[in-house]
């Protein structure tokens with residue numbers, strides 16, 4: 364087999380390596396991991412909002428508790444006056460009773476508000492707990508994805524290394540100038556990874572266009588290790 368024929372084998376390894384490199388870059392787990400990280404960030408943002416809300420609610424609840432205590436103390440004070448026996452005039456007694464009624468009414472109104480706040484604090488606590496549980500699940504997902512990526516990377520790297528070794532054996536016999544031209548052409552995007560093509564039945568195996576008869580005869584007459592190129596696409600032709 365003429366040494367240049369090995370170029371097609373070299374290209375097969377290069378194409379296989381390109382495929383693996385692309386797979387390595389586009390592992391579906393990478394996108395899933397990104398989504399998992401985004402989910403974690405959004406959960407953390409929601410968590411901060413919940414914490415702020417809980418603090419604001421606690422603050423309000425604390426303030427209301429203080430107000431309840433003040434109103435209750437005032438009501439107690441008026442009650443003490445009422446039952447002390449120092450006030451005897453019926454009108455004044457009536458006025459004290461009315462004041463107590465109003466104070467107790469206000470107190471129970473405040474207590475109701477406080478109860479609502481406590482319930483809202485409870486709800487917020489539950490939301491915080493659910494949020495953190497979801498965050499833990501997301502972390503576990505991310506860990507699994509990272510492990511899957513790591514495993515795939517290891518396998519692909521091992522394959523790439525094996526291909527590189529096998530490719531090296533094939534390049535040994537290809538003339539250096541032809542190999543250099545192959546590398547140069549292969550770097551061009553329009554080659555789509557195929558810089559060498561077999562010459563079969565008068566056509567280029569790369570662009571599949573028939574060579575002019577004169578050109579074809581000229582190529583056939585060239586020495587075995589000559590660099591031959593397709594006149595249409597520029598690919599290296601391997602006889």
Ligand SMILES: [Zn+2]
Pocket residue numbers: 567568569570571572593594595596597598
């Ligand atoms: Zn061609």
